[in-house]
Amino acid sequence: MQIRVVIGQPWEAVADLLVVPVLGEPTFTGTLDELDRRSGGELRALAALGELRAKAYATVLAASGDLPAGRLLVVGGGSAEGFDRETARRQAATSIRRLAGRSVHTLAYWLDPVADALGEGAAVAADMVVRGIVEGGFDPKTIYLDNTDAAPPALDELLLVTADAAAAAGAAAAIAAAAERGRIIGEGSNIARRLANRAANDVSPQVLADEATALAATYGLAIDVIDEKRAAALGMGMFLAVGRGSDNPPRMIVMRSGPEGARDSQGRLLAMVGKGVCFDSGGISIKPADRMEEMKLDKTGACTVIAAIVTAARLAPGIPLLAIAPAVENMPGDHATRPGDIVKALNGLHVDITNTDAEGRLILGDAMTYAEQIGATHLVDVATLTGAVGRALGHMVTGAFATPDPWWTEVAAAADRAGERLWRLPLVQDYRSEMDSWTGDMTNSGTVEGSLVKSGLFLESFRTVPWAHLDIAATSYYRKAFPFAPRGANGASLATLVELALTGAG
Secondary structure, three states: OEEEEEEOOHHHOOOOEEEEEEOOOOOOOHHHHHHHHHOOOHHHHHHHOOOOOOOOOOEEEEEOOOOOOOEEEEEEOOOOOOOOHHHHHHHHHHHHHHOOOOOOOEEEEEOHHHHHHHOOOHHHHHHHHHHHHHHHOOOHHHOOOOOOOOOOOOOOEEEEEEOOHHHHHHHHHHHHHHHHHHHHHHHHHHHHHHHHHOOOOOOOHHHHHHHHHHHHHHHOOEEEEEOHHHHHHHOOHHHHHHHOOOOOOOEEEEEEEOOOOOOOOOOOOEEEEEOEEEEEOOOOOOOOOOOHHHHHHHHHHHHHHHHHHHHHHHHOOOOOEEEEEEEEEEOOOOOOOOOOEEEEOOOOOEEEEOOOOOOHHHHHHHHHHHHHHOOOOEEEEEEOOOOHHHHHHOOOOEEEEEEOHHHHHHHHHHHHHHOOOEEEOOOOHHHHHHHOOOOOOEEOOOOOOOHHHHHHHHHHOOOOOOEEEEEOOOOOEEOOOEOOEOOEEOOOOHHHHHHHHHOOOO
8 A cells, every 4th residue: 555645635635535534513614614615515415414423433425526536435533622542543444444345446534634633743643544544454354264345445545635734844754754654553453463363273372483483584583482391491380381281382482673682772672571372261270161262362462562573673673672472372181280280480489370260470470581581671561361450441441550650651651652541550569468379489369359450469570670561351352343443353552562662762
């Protein structure tokens, strides 16, 4: 898809279709009034019928009258007061998804209403809009099925139309650069989504390692895949305990951007760690049958960090960065770990595994320790870790733990730039006593009360550097389709990771 910035008015755009973003109830003043007049009053007529509504993501296809664009697509963005980067991205994604099954080769998108509502200029609007178009074009049905006729159109050209005075004065190049940035982040999100959505009989730990190896070769990254023998020699007792019941052995995937020993412009080496349970049956502490098929998505954190390091490296080649994806299957086989088994973690702690379905924190703990051993100065982990986070925050807000406070401030700022919602939860140290073991240093699962906080406390035991944990169990995939996204993995937290990594770009 070619992206072109067009300095001019929306009624001048030559395209198969022109997207008209609307915020709040249309008032038909200024440019929108002129656009309506040149379309032959089509927009006012639709408003009179109640078709143009303030509702977010509502759409209507309209005739274009004498405009050079073949058709108009009006997309609601909800209230102007509540409009933010996330809404801008979703509004754009809605536009391309609304065109599924239609023949559209050239799409023009009027940027100015988005830029005005955000109050951040046309470049930020272009970043969010292009991300939305790229992510909205993703169709999980094409992974296994020939669904191209029903999928959103693959555009040949996207025109970003703006009459912004600054753009006319020479800032078009900055808008184009922001648009390309949005494209790359959107493509990274889709890499993560495609990997995460693939079935468990298709993606074992070894296959996930093979996919990461292929991506590393394509984008010039170093990769090291630690098998079960090396993991045992290193002392990764928690990591190995989770995969014992499966015929598919575990793999610790370690990807690196930049030279070994290098630090970024802030003197840091950030490690992004992602939970990669390719299928989670719960092990001996087996899950209920209801919705167990969704546990193929328990590898989403790993897919996210694999795609995030690729994306960051595309945007800032050679940036020092690590991505570590511990990949396992959690199955109740003959050799599976039993409740009550005690294992020695890589950092020397003896962990009493009281619940084999609290497995994600085990593999993350060893991966975080290993990241520090190979030089990481800062950590952020991403995991579909707990059901409790969804009960607390729902499916639109990612729960987070972090320490110390300045590191959380940076992570939160990255999420704001990415247009993603995080909510910081407290690390209540008084709850640690509820994770005491009879014979080991700690259990991997405490009492039900405060279980979400205890998941954070467990992970905190395996870090000595600044660390943040993002629990995407409820936000990483949709169980139903939305106007802006299909069912399945949605790329949650990838943009936050990329924004965080790029703060260290020189």
